[in-house]
Amino acid sequence: MLLIELPVANKMIEDVISNDQECCGFFFGYENAISRTITHAMVVDNSSSRDKKTYFEISIEDYMNAERFAEAEDLRLLGVYHSHPNHPAIPSECDLEMALPGFSYIIISVIDRKYTKIKSWQLNQHLQFEEEEIEFKDEIEFILPSLN
Amino acid sequence: MATVIIPTPLRKFVNNSARIDVTAFSISDIVNQLAVSYPELKKHLVDTSGRIAPFINIFVDNQDIRNLNCEQTEVLEDAVVCIIPAIAGGSKR
Numbered sequence: 035m036l037l038i039e040l041p042v043a044n045k046m047i048e049d050v051i052s053n054d055q056e057c058c059g060f061f062f063g064y065e066n067a068i069s070r071t072i073t074h075a076m077v078v079d080n081s082s083s084r085d086k087k088t089y090f091e092i093s094i095e096d097y098m099n100a101e102r103f104a105e106a107e108d109l110r111l112l113g114v115y116h117s118h119p120n121h122p123a124i125p126s127e128c129d130l131e132m133a134l135p136g137f138s139y140i141i142i143s144v145i146d147r148k149y150t151k152i153k154s155w156q157l158n159q160h161l162q163f164e165e166e167e168i169e170f171k172d173e174i175e176f177i178l179p180s181l182n
Numbered sequence: 183m184a185t186v187i188i189p190t191p192l193r194k195f196v197n198n199s200a201r202i203d204v205t206a207f208s209i210s211d212i213v214n215q216l217a218v219s220y221p222e223l224k225k226h227l228v229d230t231s232g233r234i235a236p237f238i239n240i241f242v243d244n245q246d247i248r249n250l251n252c253e254q255t256e257v258l259e260d261a262v263v264c265i266i267p268a269i270a271g272g273s274k275r
Binding site: 092098128133137 | 187189190191192193194200226237239241246264266267268269270271272273274
């Protein structure tokens with residue numbers, strides 16, 4: 035199970051509705067045998083040389099920064115989030131091809147720059163994606179940001 | 183000894199170690215040693231022909247081995263070798 039602190043969920047969602055391209059970043063926190071808790075997110079640039087509306091890539095420099103941040107803050111780099119503009123929050127063949135075991139992959143579906151769905155996926159032992167249950171850690175109402 | 187820095191998602195295959203010290207003369211040596219010592223890591227480090235997987239980047243003292251001598255890049259005794267996975271994807275396929 036993935037527990038996401040509310041401000042962190044909002045940070046990721048605010049990022050992915052900010053433009054029409056695939057947006058991406060890392061998230062951090064801690065884990066035990068049954069759950070992972072996300073306490074921080076890091077927004078990074080989509081550095082893909084392909085069409086950024088349908089592809090994303092994170093630079094080596096940004097990856098190294100994420101590892102350094104985790105080490106400095108005594109957190110664990112838990113995974114990567116990215117958006118699927120005008121597509122469902124379901125991993126594509128391309129997502130599967132590039133996925134690593136041990137990471138959680140959050141996909142946020144955005145339709146016409148409006149948040150619609152957040153899902154998380156992890157590779158199983160057969161290197162296929164399985165959906166992870168998500169819960170938001172705060173009890174207060176989850177207010178989705180929207181562009182007016 | 184050279185120090186190899188293991189990326190977080192692959193640490194579960196190396197007893198959760200972030201750094202591994204190895205005695206090696208080239209990147210090829212290091213990859214072979216890691217593959218023998220950690221068979222589960224091997225699947226994610228090299229392709230079926232035994233070459234470094236295309237989605238894995240390796241840096242020696244902050245230089246991409248693709249700009250050096252690739253797998254034959256020399257590794258000095260106090261070198262720091264970083265294994266960096268490519269992070270990418272997309273909604274298209």
